[in-house]
Amino acid sequence: MACRPLVSVYSEKGEATGTSVKMPAVFQAPIRPDIVGSVHMDMMKNGRQPYAVSAKAGHQTSAESWGTGRAVARIPRVSGGGTNRSGQGAFGNMCRHGRMFAPTKTWRRWHRRINVNQRRYAICSAIAATGIPALVMAKGHCIEEVPEIPLVLTDKVQTLTKTKEAVGVLRKLKLWREIEKVKSTRRFRAGKGKMRNRRRIQRRGPVVIYNQDNGICRAFRNIPGVTLINVDRLNLLKIAPGGHVGRLCIWTESAFKKLDSIYGTWKKASEQKTDYNLPMPKMTNCDLSRLLRSDEIQKALRPPKKQVTRRVLKRNPLKNLSVLAKLNPYAVVEKKLAKLVEKQQKKKRQELQDAKRGLATVDAAASGGKSRPRKPVTKGPPAKEKKEKKEKKEKK
Amino acid sequence: MSADLQWMILRNNSCCLVKRKAVRAFSREPNNLKGLNSFRFNGLVHRKSVAVEPKSDGKGVVMVLRNSKSVRKPARNFTSIELKRNARKTLSTIRKVIGEGNYRKDLKMAAIRRASAIIRSQKPVVVKKSRGKKKE
Numbered sequence: 001m002a003c004r005p006l007v008s009v010y011s012e013k014g015e016a017t018g019t020s021v022k023m024p025a026v027f028q029a030p031i032r033p034d035i036v037g038s039v040h041m042d043m044m045k046n047g048r049q050p051y052a053v054s055a056k057a058g059h060q061t062s063a064e065s066w067g068t069g070r071a072v073a074r075i076p077r078v079s080g081g082g083t084n085r086s087g088q089g090a091f092g093n094m095c096r097h098g099r100m101f102a103p104t105k106t107w108r109r110w111h112r113r114i115n116v117n118q119r120r121y122a123i124c125s126a127i128a129a130t131g132i133p134a135l136v137m138a139k140g141h142c143i144e145e146v147p148e149i150p151l152v153l154t155d156k157v158q159t160l161t162k163t164k165e166a167v168g169v170l171r172k173l174k175l176w177r178e179i180e181k182v183k184s185t186r187r188f189r190a191g192k193g194k195m196r197n198r199r200r201i202q203r204r205g206p207v208v209i210y211n212q213d214n215g216i217c218r219a220f221r222n223i224p225g226v227t228l229i230n231v232d233r234l235n236l237l238k239i240a241p242g243g244h245v246g247r248l249c250i251w252t253e254s255a256f257k258k259l260d261s262i263y264g265t266w267k268k269a270s271e272q273k274t275d276y277n278l279p280m281p282k283m284t285n286c287d288l289s290r291l292l293r294s295d296e297i298q299k300a301l302r303p304p305k306k307q308v309t310r311r312v313l314k315r316n317p318l319k320n321l322s323v324l325a326k327l328n329p330y331a332v333v334e335k336k337l338a339k340l341v342e343k344q345q346k347k348k349r350q351e352l353q354d355a356k357r358g359l360a361t362v363d364a365a366a367s368g369g370k371s372r373p374r375k376p377v378t379k380g381p382p383a384k385e386k387k388e389k390k391e392k393k394e395k396k
Numbered sequence: 397m398s399a400d401l402q403w404m405i406l407r408n409n410s411c412c413l414v415k416r417k418a419v420r421a422f423s424r425e426p427n428n429l430k431g432l433n434s435f436r437f438n439g440l441v442h443r444k445s446v447a448v449e450p451k452s453d454g455k456g457v458v459m460v461l462r463n464s465k466s467v468r469k470p471a472r473n474f475t476s477i478e479l480k481r482n483a484r485k486t487l488s489t490i491r492k493v494i495g496e497g498n499y500r501k502d503l504k505m506a507a508i509r510r511a512s513a514i515i516r517s518q519k520p521v522v523v524k525k526s527r528g529k530k531k532e
């Protein structure tokens with residue numbers, strides 16, 4: 001479990017008094033938004049009032065089916081005569097003025113039992129989350145200028161009686177922006193709730209948690225958004241409204257100090273709850289970056305592979321000489337030899353041919369590799385002259 | 397509470413989260429350099445964070461760093477450094493503070509890019525004289 005820091009206590013003027021309190025162990029409890037969410041949902045169900053349609057609805061007729069043979073559907077029809085209603089379908093959910101399908105009953109299971117330990121786990125998580133500024137900010141509270149989270153005030157706040165004084169305290173603690181935010185979100189509810197006495201809604205502001213009400217409730221209750229709770233009766237629905245952790249909490253000093261005796265520290269069981277101690281976290285150290293840097297893990301790692309190996313396109317050695325050379329260095333020599341041999345053979349063949357034809361072989365290499373003009377051994381007119389003669393003949 | 401744990405709580409559940417049709421989720425919290433909803437760029441969970449914002453008078457940039465010692469004290473959490481001189485100085489200051497100061501080195505490029513984008517936006521817009529088109 002992490003070491004518990006000291007939290008400074010602030011006066012109602014927003015200044016730090018010299019005193020500081022050791023942070024209660026609850027603030028180190030594991031934060032489980034899943035447990036908080038599900039417990040919150042079940043707890044919300046417990047405030048419900050039953051709704052149902054009237055048990056008699058749709059059945060207050062003496063309708064009977066006309067049976068077959070009358071060219072009408074077999075639905076029960078209202079007996080009697082003399083009125084529009086007579087002969088109309090009745091009883092079915094598809095009939096006009098019939099009873100609904102599966103009429104809602106008051107004995108639906110409205111409330112939920114939640115295991116005590118789960119309830120306590122949830123509230124411990126929720127309280128722990130109120131001590132983390134990131135979570136409180138992510139919930140939407142404006143705490144950028146608040147002196148400290150968790151915010152603990154002296155017990156003098158409990159004796160405030162005037163709302164004006166309470167407002168002054170909030171202003172000094174830079175919480176007024178939060179209250180103004182609540183005021184700016186005042187709007188009408190969307191939906192039928194408007195007609196059901198739930199007309200106006202607004203954001204939730206800070207929750208003030210006190211130990212003894214010597215006037216604090218009356219002072220703070222009219223400030224928009226503020227909720228007041230006694231520390232002995234902490235309510236998950238107020239600490240994690242909406243099922244989301246991280247509501248802004250303002251504690252009085254004695255309330256803050258009481259948390260250790262209510263929830264216990266891991267070393268000491270709770271005094272006010274029988275047989276209860278704080279939930280155990282699954283990991284003692286959940287700081288991933290720290291874990292990765294720790295000796296035990298670093299020792300077990302191989303050095304990082306910084307070399308990036310990319311996919312190499314396979315080239316065919318039978319077609320690509322350089323690839324062939326990599327595989328078989330002697331292949332280059334072989335090829336050269338083969339070329340040389342080929343050249344020699346060619347030369348030989350040419351010599352033979354020329355000898356047969358009576359021509360002088362011109363060494364291709366000596367003439368610079370150009371195509372060989374084959375000189376005839378016997379003298380004759382040069383090719384050009386021959387051509388001119390031919391043309392003359394043609395002209396003629 | 398480690399940053400990783402806080403991230404696991406906040407990654408899908410935060411007032412700053414913006415999930416729209418884009419493939420990546422964005423996040424509106426103040427100290428997020430790229431506005432992305434990601435662990436690296438999140439502005440709330442880390443002990444050290446960098447933010448680069450335009451100065452209120454529209455000339456220059458403010459670099460906001462988090463005091464890793466006073467994370468629980470939001471009032472004292474941030475030190476802001478005003479960078480009012482020319483762009484080159486601004487960017488080199490940012491580079492030095494983050495790089496040589498060893499302060500969230502992984503955010504260096506993001507901070508520099510954001511600063512240069514802000515500076516560029518603060519330059520007066522030069523209207524190019526368009527060549528008169530012949531209209532007939």
